[in-house]
Structure formats: structure tokens, C-alpha cells
Amino acid sequence: MKGFTKRAILAACVGAAMLISAGCGFNQNAQNTQLTYNGSSTLAPVISKIATDFTEKNKTWSHADSSLPDKDITIYVSSGGSGTGIKAVIDGTADFGLVAREVKDSEKAKIKDYNEIKVGIDALTIAVNPENPLYAIKDNLTKEEIIKIFSGEYKTWNQVDPSLPNQEIIVVTRDLGGGAHEVFQQKIMGSVEVTKDAIQAPSMGALVTKVKENPYAIGYASYGMLGQNKGQIVAFKVDGVAPTDETITDGSYMIQRPLLIVGKGNMGGVADAFTKYLKSEEGRKVIHKMGFVPVN
CATH class of the missing domain: 3.40.190.10 (Periplasmic binding protein-like II)
Incomplete structure (x- = not known):
């Protein structure tokens, strides 16, 4: 797989969402070693690039955080639009939705323990x-x-x-x-x-x-x-x-418009480890390099 590490799988599929078991959204436990992101075609390439850097740097989750399993990092990123990302979280076909607009109250109401992370502004x-x-x-x-x-x-x-x-x-x-x-x-x-x-x-x-x-x-x-x-x-x-x-x-x-990652409940486990990297100086540099305005 040219361009990918042997220990990590990163997929960016424009126009179609991957139907993968979603686990527990934000409520990741220590044994869950796979993350799935789906949604905005604007935000997906950004998350894909940051995920590539993260997997190449760490190879395994335990290297990123010693409390996590010594398992290969697996992060899937796919795109199909902001609405698709929200629907994927609602339906449980992705852990996180990528959204490049404000999330409507009617959409938030359909996501149990709604939570969001603002990573940038477009x-x-x-x-x-x-x-x-x-x-x-x-x-x-x-x-x-x-x-x-x-x-x-x-x-x-x-x-x-x-x-x-x-x-x-x-x-x-x-x-x-x-x-x-x-x-x-x-x-x-x-x-x-x-x-x-x-x-x-x-x-x-x-x-x-x-x-x-x-x-x-x-x-x-x-x-x-x-x-x-x-x-x-x-x-x-x-x-x-x-x-x-x-x-x-x-x-x-x-x-x-805001660039958001939405999901269910509080973060933990592998989701927390990747999100910390995404919000770090290294992640912010990628967001800015790709032409967007990062936020703290």
C-alpha cells in the first residue's frame, strides 16, 4: 500500500461513506483501536492528512499513549458532505461526523449526549x-x-x-x-x-x-x-x-463557517489520543497549511 505505513490504515474515499461498525462514538474504551470519520468534503482531507501524520509518527496506540493497547493505529476518513457526516453519527455507521457548518438543533436532538469539537474556521x-x-x-x-x-x-x-x-x-x-x-x-x-x-x-x-x-x-x-x-x-x-x-x-x-467534529458523549481512549494530536501545534499547522484558520 504505497503511501501508507504497514501498521496503519488510513482511507479517504470522496463521495461515499464507509459503513463500518461505529463502536460508541465519543465514548471510546481502551480496547477499541479503530476510529471512523465521515462527512464534509472540505474537512475530510484535513483530518486525513493529520491522521496520516499521527499514524506515521506513532505506529501504535500505546506509543501515542502508554495507557492504550499495543495495537496498530487504524483511522478511516471518508467524505460525502456535512449532512452525511451527521447522519453517520445518528445511524452509528461512523464514530465521528465531519461538519463544515453550524449543526442544527434538530440534528443535535437526534444524537444522544451530543458533543462537538471546533477545529477551525473556513x-x-x-x-x-x-x-x-x-x-x-x-x-x-x-x-x-x-x-x-x-x-x-x-x-x-x-x-x-x-x-x-x-x-x-x-x-x-x-x-x-x-x-x-x-x-x-x-x-x-x-x-x-x-x-x-x-x-x-x-x-x-x-x-x-x-x-x-x-x-x-x-x-x-x-x-x-x-x-x-x-x-x-x-x-x-x-x-x-x-x-x-x-x-x-x-x-x-x-x-x-465552523469546521466541526461531532460525536456522542465524552471522549476517552484512542479518540482522546488522536484528538489531542489534532488540537496540538502539529495538527494546527496542518490546518493552517491547508488554507484554513485553526482555533484553540
């Missing part, structure tokens, strides 16, 4: 190809302009500004039932629906690819993706505020 940036004609003349969009573009009220770029070409605006979104779109709908669109002509991308990576490929496309790219695709996509300021670590942390950039 933002949705209004992103285009660097050769986009609008970006050539200005770097700021008002909330009202964004609504008109994403709702389809503006159908061509010259409707945004008469100096621009009479080219169709290609709106790219995540799937409308996903966590990213919920955040965008809440923070920007309000009661106005996104145009039915929008291309719905199955993952944030697919959304960014569509924007990179077409100078007439526009989408809401994750802040992490913006950092990972420097020079290939660029972001507008929103109401005069650029997305930066500082503006996301202080809340002045409005389109932001």
Missing part, C-alpha cells in the same frame, strides 16, 4: 478565474451584486458592468442540499434562490475546477481551496472586506 470566497473580465476592472462585490449574479437576475457579464463582454455568466455552486450551500444561502442569498441554471458541483474540488477552466464562471470556493490554488483562482472582496485569516477570525468577513 470561509466561502467569491472566486473567479484570474482572467475573468469583471475582476480586471474591480476587486470588490457588494452583497446585492452577488445576489443578482447568483440568482440569475444578471445573466451576462455586461449586465454587471456595461464595459464587460456580452458573455453568459456561468454560476457554479455546491449541491444545493450540502453544507456549503446552506452557509451561502444563509449568509448571502437569504430568501432569494440561486438560479436553476447553476452548475451544481459534487465537491469543493470540482467547483474550483469549473471556475479555473472558464474565465466566465463564478462560484463560492472554500478559503482553503483559494490557498491551495493560488494564481489559478482569485477572490473578490465582499462589501469591501477581503477574506484573510484576520477578517475570518474577527468575523468581519461575512461568509464564514
